[in-house]
Amino acid sequence: MAGVSNVIPFAVTGSSPRVTQVAFTRQELDRIMSLYGRMVAAGLWRDYGLEMGPKLASFSAFRRTAENPEVRLVKDPALRGRQGEWILYGEGGAILKRGHELANVLAVLERRLLKAVEG
Template sequence: MSIVIPLAVTSGTRPNSGQVAFTRLELDRIMSLYGRMVAAGLWRDYALELGAKVASFSAFRRSAENPEVRLVKDPALRQRQGEWVLYGEGGVVLKRGHELAGVLAVVERRLLKAVES
């Protein structure tokens, strides 16, 4: 005989797993920028880290180096400075904000300068 164990049904787009993750639209925007940076020859590798408190995307010029940029989503800061933080190569904060597009604009401007020269 078998025992059937009912699974809890959660409402919403993401189950309450205690893990912060990027939504499909956010990841699409991030990976679109990553693809354009790879095509321009500026980035070669990336890393995703999904944790209990934050989710981060890191982009590398080479795999063995420190990340050139690191984008962090921290929902705990949503009501304060904004849940998005962009860190530079030395760990310095390049931009904070409530909207992903505004934070990624810093990197997109760098891409425009690289394409123009």
């Protein structure tokens, strides 16, 4: 049957009956990909990578495919009550911004985009 797909869950083994995974919500991913598209249009980024695991989720943006990421946005729910679950890392691994709100953390990159477009 064309167009029909079945989703079969993997069997979970080990001591934990349910493995949790940190992921971006649809709204978060929409916001991130919107910024990514604008950065690509400005010629600043060319590729991206997503990683979702049991403790954190990350989005990495690259100038070139074979390089280290220029920026890495991490969602770490374990830090929600402290510095905020969002962390933005620069190319050298330095923390550029931390926060509780995605929009505030992405503002650093949006300012960079405005400078690139204006100048």
